[in-house]
Amino acid sequence: MPSxxxxxxxxxxxMMLGALYTVMALGITFIYSIMxxxxxxxxEFYMIxxxxxxxxxxxxxxxxxxxxxxxxxxxxxFILGCxxxxxxxxxxxxxFVERRTEYATVVTIALMLALRSAAYVLGGPxxxxxxxxLPRLTLGELTIPGERAVAFAGAIIAIALFYGFLRFTWFxxxxxxxxxxxxxxxxxxxxxxxxxxxxxxxxxxxAGVAGALLAPVFLVYPTNGAITTMKGFEIIIIxxxxxxxxxxxxxxxxxxxxALCSVLLSPGFQHAYGFLxxxxxxxxxxxxxxxxxxxxx
Amino acid sequence: xxxxxxxLTTHALTRQFGGLVAVADVSLTIDxxxxxxxxxxxxxxxxxxxxxxxxxIPPTKGDIFLFGQRITGRPPHEIARQGxxxxxxxPRFFGQLSVRDNLLVAGYAxxxxxxxxxxxxxxxxxIHLTTLERVASLPAKQLSGGQQALLQIATCLMSERAQVYLxxxxxxxxxxxxxxxxxxxxxxxxxxxxxxxxxxxxxxxVIRQLTHRVTVMGGGRIIAQxxxxxxxxxxxxxxxxxxxxxKELV
Numbered sequence: 001m002p003s004x005x006x007x008x009x010x011x012x013x014x015m016m017l018g019a020l021y022t023v024m025a026l027g028i029t030f031i032y033s034i035m036x037x038x039x040x041x042x043x044e045f046y047m048i049x050x051x052x053x054x055x056x057x058x059x060x061x062x063x064x065x066x067x068x069x070x071x072x073x074x075x076x077x078f079i080l081g082c083x084x085x086x087x088x089x090x091x092x093x094x095x096f097v098e099r100r101t102e103y104a105t106v107v108t109i110a111l112m113l114a115l116r117s118a119a120y121v122l123g124g125p126x127x128x129x130x131x132x133x134l135p136r137l138t139l140g141e142l143t144i145p146g147e148r149a150v151a152f153a154g155a156i157i158a159i160a161l162f163y164g165f166l167r168f169t170w171f172x173x174x175x176x177x178x179x180x181x182x183x184x185x186x187x188x189x190x191x192x193x194x195x196x197x198x199x200x201x202x203x204x205x206x207a208g209v210a211g212a213l214l215a216p217v218f219l220v221y222p223t224n225g226a227i228t229t230m231k232g233f234e235i236i237i238i239x240x241x242x243x244x245x246x247x248x249x250x251x252x253x254x255x256x257x258x259a260l261c262s263v264l265l266s267p268g269f270q271h272a273y274g275f276l277x278x279x280x281x282x283x284x285x286x287x288x289x290x291x292x293x294x295x296x297x
Numbered sequence: 298x299x300x301x302x303x304x305l306t307t308h309a310l311t312r313q314f315g316g317l318v319a320v321a322d323v324s325l326t327i328d329x330x331x332x333x334x335x336x337x338x339x340x341x342x343x344x345x346x347x348x349x350x351x352x353x354i355p356p357t358k359g360d361i362f363l364f365g366q367r368i369t370g371r372p373p374h375e376i377a378r379q380g381x382x383x384x385x386x387x388p389r390f391f392g393q394l395s396v397r398d399n400l401l402v403a404g405y406a407x408x409x410x411x412x413x414x415x416x417x418x419x420x421x422x423x424i425h426l427t428t429l430e431r432v433a434s435l436p437a438k439q440l441s442g443g444q445q446a447l448l449q450i451a452t453c454l455m456s457e458r459a460q461v462y463l464x465x466x467x468x469x470x471x472x473x474x475x476x477x478x479x480x481x482x483x484x485x486x487x488x489x490x491x492x493x494x495x496x497x498x499x500x501x502x503v504i505r506q507l508t509h510r511v512t513v514m515g516g517g518r519i520i521a522q523x524x525x526x527x528x529x530x531x532x533x534x535x536x537x538x539x540x541x542x543x544k545e546l547v
Contacts, residue, residue: 176393185402189374189378193372
């Protein structure tokens, strides 16, 4: 039986990582809510966020201003998303073809491969580490690496900002409306193409924030977004696609399950526990904890 | 070609879905300030015509003019901002947003120059006019069918600039009290601001009370036009839509 301290340490670490996974899940579910399209390239925007953090910290701002790096990385990924959406995604929504969201989803797979390949070409396969100047945090008997504590705090701030934007701004209101009815929002006079662009930018910026915050923890390399993206999708299956409160709770549940199973069973299978949870949930509640049962007629 | 007195004009408007011609060669002129009825049997192409006029779907060929300006193929949001708004037969609104927020979405999009306060005041005034006070803070999906019809119309009325409203079956499944409110709103907007209405409905009594002129569609084409009295004497209209009992109505 593990000691109480170790137990607590794992739980705290699990919840902290859970918050970061939640940021990814929010990005995926937000883009889906508006555009009805799964963005398979989320991990690559995470990767870009982590590379940008590395570049800003090592070559531009210095370790002292790492936190500014997070902000600049997030804004840069947002702008990149806003530029890429009209170029590669929007053409799939144009014209009057059937199943346009499926085409758009396939394009995000192509985007994933293109961005990942670009990272290999430009930066090579090497693992890089953007330094931080953060000391270990001590909470009673617990010691937490500073990078992880800061990543957790950053994730909470990102989630709060995202929620505040959706809840208290006009664009947030329009985006919530668009998530509920894409036709009605257009006949009410709102340009849905602009909203799609904004939603894609915000969604991938959330991945960029996660990438920048976790860069010193999980390091920087071309495929570093894969695990976090996978967790994001796990959370969405747990929560139900399109549910923002569900994504928050799903992140917490996934983080805790991984932590508890790691400490009680074996840390070697950390990434498998989430999958087992997803499989179990699919058996009893295939539409997720917060998803709604629906069928096409 | 397009006279200044016309609010909405179509020239040979056609829409095909594969082999099906849903709207065929429709040339129609709706006068400024007119309340125009659009009637016809199910599948006649009435809703498709409204979809074409509002930009929800593009025409296969033909042209649409709004106050003389060509709007053919323009996206729905541009047409809405240009002053043509619509409701849907199956109400389309934002189910998880409150009634108030539903109105504010349209208020923001259609009146970009307004202050937040002015939008809120307009929304509250419309909530009062449509007697939706008691449900104003509820998610719109909790409204009854009649209240949803009212919400759709109130959403359109959030714009003070809109000059043409297309209402698709606004009285379907609506109780007499709400029907009266909707009719009153239509008459008031028409009288006070000279707003043009195109109303699709199967309710001949309402069409008779409200409209100045009526267009009858059948098989995607216009089969008759005129006042309800005039079209009620048209044999083709009686055979294909109204039935012989119409004589009791007119």
